[in-house]
Amino acid sequence: MTTPLTTHRNLVTLVQVLRKLEHSRVPVNADQYRALVAQIATELENHPRDASLEALLAAVPELAELYENLNYAHAGLCRSPLDASVRAEQMALDAINAARTRPTGSVPQA
Template identity: 50%
Template sequence: MKTLQAPTRSAAVLAQLLERLDASKQPVDAHQYRTVAARLADMLADADTDWQPLLQQSPAAAALYENLHYADAGLCRSPLDAAMRAEMSARDAIEAARRRPASPDTAADAASAG
């Protein structure tokens, strides 16, 4: 059995930077974002590293890891329950909107558009 290495400090710093870029309220330079993501992706390709602790701390790194390994594992890190609840909520909202009678303004807009 092979013992996996811990992620390097560089990988942790890149994951933190990617988190900050993702959460930025200001526009982010696309080249900078791609560079950080590409460097982290190169590191995440190392199969001799136990990435789980880093992926648990960094949703952005986890999403990148999942995308890199999608062909093998699909959406293995996505919380299925949360995705299913979101889909069911969306379905309920769509059904509620379909059942709601059209307001006079909406009906007039539809008639003038048609």
């Protein structure tokens, strides 16, 4: 019987293996890597969407990126910080508008 705790432990163990593979100085077999990612994806599907998953995703950027990629079709960049993206977009729009209204040849003040 699989419990949420077992699923969480399995995911933690698989993430540790993923980190070792990603930081390995020895080339990793692509099939081995794909098999590991597939197993992690299965464990993510079985893991409850709870505080322990959120904590794990916050602590392990590799897992968060994989989670986001797996859920992109339904949730977009669900793990990316929205506030920072919105601020960056607004700053870009402000810069574009300022450039449009500035006379040709003038230099912006810092």
